[in-house]
Amino acid sequence: MADDRLVHYLCTAPAHRRSTELGLTQHGGRWALCPDLLGQGHEWVDTGGLQVADAVIRWREIVGLERARPAA
Numbered sequence: 576m577a578d579d580r581l582v583h584y585l586c587t588a589p590a591h592r593r594s595t596e597l598g599l600t601q602h603g604g605r606w607a608l609c610p611d612l613l614g615q616g617h618e619w620v621d622t623g624g625l626q627v628a629d630a631v632i633r634w635r636e637i638v639g640l641e642r643a644r645p646a647a
């Protein structure tokens with residue numbers, strides 16, 4: 576059941592980065608996050624399945640809002 580909550584796709588379309596607040600939607604029957612749910616031409620990246628909080632961090636890293644943390 577827990578798998579149903581995982582975010583499998585992140586939208587990285589440059590035109591959609593107008594907000595840092597991600598909205599939850601569905602893509603291909605899986606959960607997906609995009610900052611512009613009304614936008615056209617989503618560019619989905621497959622996350623392999625992440626918890627929502629982790630997916631948001633991943634998205635911020637991908638779009639350059641947050642640098643990936645170096646390994647300890």
Ligand SMILES: [Zn+2]
Binds near residue numbers: 586588611618
């Ligand atoms: Zn999008």
